[in-house]
Amino acid sequence: MDGVFKALADPTRRSILRLLNGGEMTAGQLSERFQISAPSMSHHFNVLKQADLVVARRDGQQIYYSLNTTVFQEMVTVILDLLKAEGNNE
């Protein structure tokens, strides 16, 4: 459970989660949105996977990431949105 909070402690990862809240995206599409190298992004994906916050599926050359939408994960999204609304996020 510690992993979930560790995962959420990084602003880049919270941004990734917010992006995924709009639907699944490939690793490449996500990487485009950040000024961070692909390997570094991959590292963040891994942290999110370990925390069970996202799931990955391969389709051809792409890996699609999406939110792991259990009740708890939805709650996390709500929290992220609230925080976003409350002020400056990230």
Added chain:
Amino acid sequence: MDGVFKALADPTRRSILRLLNGGEMTAGQLSERFQISAPSMSHHFNVLKQADLVVARRDGQQIYYSLNTTVFQEMVTVILDLLKAEGNNE
């Protein structure tokens, strides 16, 4: 806002918040509950204060800590309880 998640990323600090959920406690009372030196505990108190998750007041020699009970903070407590219920916490 980053501070809130950073604060929640440490299991000791989450435990402190759960203890404070039962009412205010002094730094000493809190320290007794952990196998951690007083200075280290003080460091954790400071992180929680910075994140605005707790408030401190002095009464004589003691410093009393309590949850900062805004709507958001209450929500955090709910999350912590949920996580606690869901499985192994800390």
Added chain:
DNA sequence: CGTATAATTAGACACTTGACTAATTATCTA
């Protein structure tokens, strides 16, 4: 005032984290 108690601040140190470049794996297509 002098000593004891509660808590914090200062400084050091090991471990973790997030970033990078280089190399590797997996898949597609000509």
Added chain:
DNA sequence: TAGATAATTAGTCAAGTGTCTAATTATACG
């Protein structure tokens, strides 16, 4: 099979985190 593309793994490094002991600050009380 060879070459191109998507993504990850490996290895490195600076910065951050959590811990400790020692020293300091603040309050209480005899």
